[in-house]
Amino acid sequence: MSTYEQLLAQVVATAGEGETREVFDPATGDLIGIAPVQGVAELEAAIDRAEAAQPAWAALSDDERIAYLNRAADAIEAAAEPLAELLSREQGKPLNGPNARFEVGGCVAWTRAAAGTPLPVEVLIDDESGYAEMHYRPIGVVGAISPWNWPMMISIWQIAPSLRMGNTVVLKPAETTTLSVLALVKVMNEVLPEGVLNIVPGPGRTVGDALTRSPRIGKIMFTGSTPTGKRIIEASAPNVTRLTLELGGNDAGIVLPDVDPKEIAENLFWGAFINTGQTCAALKRLYVHDDVYDEVVEELAKVAANMPMGVGLEDQNVLGPLQNKAQFDIVDRLVESAKSSGARVVMGGDPDRDQPGYFYPTTLIADIDAHQDLVLEEQFGPALPIIRYSDVDEAVKLANELEVGLGASVWSSDRDKARELAARIQAGTVWINSHGGLHPMVPFGGAKQSGYGREFGTLGLKAVAEPQVVSG
Numbered sequence: 001m002s003t004y005e006q007l008l009a010q011v012v013a014t015a016g017e018g019e020t021r022e023v024f025d026p027a028t029g030d031l032i033g034i035a036p037v038q039g040v041a042e043l044e045a046a047i048d049r050a051e052a053a054q055p056a057w058a059a060l061s062d063d064e065r066i067a068y069l070n071r072a073a074d075a076i077e078a079a080a081e082p083l084a085e086l087l088s089r090e091q092g093k094p095l096n097g098p099n100a101r102f103e104v105g106g107c108v109a110w111t112r113a114a115a116g117t118p119l120p121v122e123v124l125i126d127d128e129s130g131y132a133e134m135h136y137r138p139i140g141v142v143g144a145i146s147p148w149n150w151p152m153m154i155s156i157w158q159i160a161p162s163l164r165m166g167n168t169v170v171l172k173p174a175e176t177t178t179l180s181v182l183a184l185v186k187v188m189n190e191v192l193p194e195g196v197l198n199i200v201p202g203p204g205r206t207v208g209d210a211l212t213r214s215p216r217i218g219k220i221m222f223t224g225s226t227p228t229g230k231r232i233i234e235a236s237a238p239n240v241t242r243l244t245l246e247l248g249g250n251d252a253g254i255v256l257p258d259v260d261p262k263e264i265a266e267n268l269f270w271g272a273f274i275n276t277g278q279t280c281a282a283l284k285r286l287y288v289h290d291d292v293y294d295e296v297v298e299e300l301a302k303v304a305a306n307m308p309m310g311v312g313l314e315d316q317n318v319l320g321p322l323q324n325k326a327q328f329d330i331v332d333r334l335v336e337s338a339k340s341s342g343a344r345v346v347m348g349g350d351p352d353r354d355q356p357g358y359f360y361p362t363t364l365i366a367d368i369d370a371h372q373d374l375v376l377e378e379q380f381g382p383a384l385p386i387i388r389y390s391d392v393d394e395a396v397k398l399a400n401e402l403e404v405g406l407g408a409s410v411w412s413s414d415r416d417k418a419r420e421l422a423a424r425i426q427a428g429t430v431w432i433n434s435h436g437g438l439h440p441m442v443p444f445g446g447a448k449q450s451g452y453g454r455e456f457g458t459l460g461l462k463a464v465a466e467p468q469v470v471s472g
């Protein structure tokens with residue numbers, strides 16, 4: 001089993017290798033290592049390897065590929081601690097809480113789920129009108145492009161089902177979390193056959209763009225922002241490349257007047273602040289009924305005050321820094337704009353801008369206008385706007401008025417009432433009395449401009465396959 005130092009040594013760039021980038025710990029500003037930066041030539045070579053390996057991989061039986069995936073999950077599990085430490089240092093998320101160790105555990109769970117989900121041949125008709133069955137064939141080479149917020153787990157969501165279905169993969173990780181994903185792939189490749197899983201660490205605008213334009217890529221699995229998703233649609237259109245797009249969100253939560261504020265406060269907190277708010281399906285705007293507004297804000301603030309933020313490797317911390325300066329600046333700008341609009345700062349909103357790390361304090365902003373920038377734009381950080389409402393129809397209208405619709409939540413002590421309200425909300429998932437929980441068997445994806453396609457479960461496996469009817 002490798003130590004952190006051994007794992008890091010296997011993925012950092014070697015001197016004279018070509019272009020490189022220094023990687024700094026977002027909590028301390030310390031240098032972690034030097035990452036390789038590859039280009040389009042290396043991408044083409046990776047696609048060559050993936051194409052060469054694909055027929056033999058597809059020719060294996062489903063059971064053989066399942067066994068490989070389970071062995072990959074075992075390998076991740078065996079390297080869990082060094083992987084979590086590297087993720088914590090590079091991404092910034094703490095080891096503990098729903099963070100780095102949790103993410104590596106998620107990689108194991110999702111890999112095993114992709115291996116364990118049954119996908120039998122479906123008989124569509126079998127009567128006097130005819131016989132037809134549905135098969136799910138490999139597409140070929142899948143291009144995977146992942147973001148920096150949950151860099152390992154989201155890469156796994158793209159890789160594991162693709163491999164299960166007989167495709168090979170070329171993965172491009174986000175620029176600022178390259179080392180973590182290189183390490184994950186390194187560990188998986190200890191057990192996978194040569195050429196099946198390939199990684200090209202490089203910029204989105206060159207390597208990512210070339211991947212989406214390549215006629216040799218049959219399907220793109222993309223998770224990232226909506227503007228990049230739109231670019232990918234255009235770039236891939238000439239080849240009619242299949243796409244699964246998991247894009248940005250600005251999830252609403254609606255709290256009904258019948259809740260017990262104390263009871264829901266902790267779930268509200270984690271719904272909004274998991275991964276220090278840098279989560280696609282985090283609660284990003286909270287609409288609370290006037291009857292319980294003050295109490296909900298107060299209880300939420302009490303929970304938030306007890307959640308330590310700091311350097312990820314220190315055991316007590318459950319919140320960390322923003323992953324990069326650009327994201328820190330977005331959160332800072334949106335909170336400053338909320339403050340100058342006259343909204344009430346319940347806590348936070350006062351970052352130390354001269355610190356070496358990108359820590360933004362846990363921030364609750366109350367009595368904010370429903371059309372303030374912090375409400376309308378995705379903050380992707382630890383700052384939650386809490387909007388007061390008195391008419392539930394108005395709250396639903398506000399929840400639905402944005403172009404995105406990844407997740408949403410309804411909070412009520414009456415489950416039937418909450419389910420009725422859920423049906424009126426335009427989002428890929430509506431949670432009741434919690435927000436953001438994912439399960440490898442439950443399909444996940446967005447409505448409207450939060451993307452299309454679904455990951456996880458049987459729907460997720462079908463999404464990385466070519467449906468083929470055999471009839472007669």
Ligand code: NAD
Nearest residue numbers: 146147148173174204208209224225228246247248249280
């Ligand atoms: P981003 O779109 O900037 O980058 C995502 C990935 O795309 C990176 O690997 C990047 O290098 C690559 N990329 C950039 N330009 C490209 C191009 N022209 N062609 C191909 N690839 C390109 O997003 P980000 O800042 O890394 O991630 C944050 C965003 O991702 C947020 O909006 C968040 O909501 C969203 N997100 C969505 C989900 C989801 O499941 N829906 C999950 C996590 C994050």
